[in-house]
Amino acid sequence: MGLWGRALDAAGISDPRLRADYTRQRKLVAGYRRSSYIAARLLLPLPLLPHVIAATGFMHRTDTLLDSGPEAERAAVYAEWAKEVREGLAGGESDHPAIRPLLHTVSAHPGLRSRVEDFLEAAAMELEFTGFATEADYQRYLDHYTLPAFMLIAGLISGKDVPAGYREACRTYIDGSQRLDFANDLSEDLADGRLNLVRKTLDAHGVTRADLENARDTTGTRSLLAHLTEQARQCLAASRHLVDLAPPEGRPLFRAMIEIERLTATAAAAKGPALLHTPARPAVLATARVLLRERRCARQLC
Numbered sequence: 001m002g003l004w005g006r007a008l009d010a011a012g013i014s015d016p017r018l019r020a021d022y023t024r025q026r027k028l029v030a031g032y033r034r035s036s037y038i039a040a041r042l043l044l045p046l047p048l049l050p051h052v053i054a055a056t057g058f059m060h061r062t063d064t065l066l067d068s069g070p071e072a073e074r075a076a077v078y079a080e081w082a083k084e085v086r087e088g089l090a091g092g093e094s095d096h097p098a099i100r101p102l103l104h105t106v107s108a109h110p111g112l113r114s115r116v117e118d119f120l121e122a123a124a125m126e127l128e129f130t131g132f133a134t135e136a137d138y139q140r141y142l143d144h145y146t147l148p149a150f151m152l153i154a155g156l157i158s159g160k161d162v163p164a165g166y167r168e169a170c171r172t173y174i175d176g177s178q179r180l181d182f183a184n185d186l187s188e189d190l191a192d193g194r195l196n197l198v199r200k201t202l203d204a205h206g207v208t209r210a211d212l213e214n215a216r217d218t219t220g221t222r223s224l225l226a227h228l229t230e231q232a233r234q235c236l237a238a239s240r241h242l243v244d245l246a247p248p249e250g251r252p253l254f255r256a257m258i259e260i261e262r263l264t265a266t267a268a269a270a271k272g273p274a275l276l277h278t279p280a281r282p283a284v285l286a287t288a289r290v291l292l293r294e295r296r297c298a299r300q301l302c
Contacts, residue, residue: 003041010046013104021101022050025057032060035260035287042291043253043298048156051109054101055152058085059119061098063149066126067192075127082120089113105156115148115155122148132198142175150174157250169242173254176235177261183228184268184279186212197228215276222273229269236261249301252294259290 004026008019030037040052065078088094088103106112122145132138147170154170155162182189182196189196190213202208205224212221236258243254263282271280 003046007046007049011048011050011108013050018100018104021097022054024097025101026050026053028060029053029056035282036257039253039256039260039291039294042295043256044157045249045298045301048249050101051105051112052153052156054105055112055156057098058102058116059149059152062119062123063126066123078124078127082123085116085120089116109156111155111160112152115151119148119152129194131195134200135198138198142171142178146174146178147171157246157253159247163245166242166245169239169245172235173239173242173258176232176237176239176265177257179228179235180232180261180265180268183225183232184264184275186275187215187277188279197224201227212276215273217273217276221276225272225275226269229265233262233265233269236265249298252298252301255297256290256294260287263287263290 004023008014008022013019013022026037036056040049040056044052062078062081065081066074068074069077084094084096085099085102088096088099089106092103092107094100094103102116106116125141125145129141132141147167150170150173151167154166158166186197195209195212202224205227206220207218207224210216211218239258243251243258246254260282263286264280267280267282268275
């Protein structure tokens with residue numbers, strides 16, 4: 001039996017259909033963000049791994065419904081999805097293979113229920129997203145959408161006894177991660193018709209949307225990208241106290257997440273205006289060293 005089968009056993013997931021549902025979510029998550037999946041697989045305690053996968057798969061499916069398909073149909077599609085999830089939460093069962101593992105995880109970790117409801121309520125704001133005029137607009141987005149999404153996972157890791165300051169530490173981390181994503185994914189976001197940068201920040205550097213869409217290598221675009229990656233690095237550095245607030249079994253994963261994001265920010269800063277063509281990726285060997293080091297730490301907790 002492989003590690004995944006052992007994780008399902010450790011989590012008490014024995015029903016064949018439910019095991020298949022969780023396995024389907026695992027494949028989705030692994031294909032969506034491979035490095036994050038590998039980190040979770042290597043560093044999380046086996047009984048927790050399937051539940052984190054279920055929450056991540058739910059979050060990813062919700063994001064996909066909000067961001068894809070004809071714009072005129074997205075609100076109706078999302079409303080139907082949210083209705084199915086809420087009915088499942090109310091009744092404890094669902095015919096939807098993507099909802100069943102979430103419901104089982106909620107039954108095993110009841111604190112997740114309120115976070116799922118918070119996220120569903122917050123997610124609708126994505127349908128109205130038109131960009132950020134000011135930094136205050138971005139901060140509202142962070143509080144009302146990005147943080148509730150991250151708390152689906154961070155709440156599972158914290159368990160029942162959430163220490164004071166934990167949510168704020170999560171906010172600091174996800175602020176850095178979100179800023180990094182918006183800078184690093186510029187080329188892909190622009191190709192999809194989205195610009196996720198604060199317009200006042202663009203104005204401060206004398207950069208226009210056309211400059212970014214046409215990948216113009218100017219003094220302004222260089223200074224803008226350097227500013228964005230440095231902002232992300234500062235937030236990520238400030239988030240390291242999240243590790244101390246997490247339970248011991250969650251610390252290897254959080255340390256790895258922060259360090260891999262830091263490596264990504266370093267790669268993005270080095271890439272400079274080439275980010276306007278393709279995203280940066282963290283150095284493979286450095287990432288492997290982080291994961292191996294934290295794997296040793298995780299094993300010492302077993």
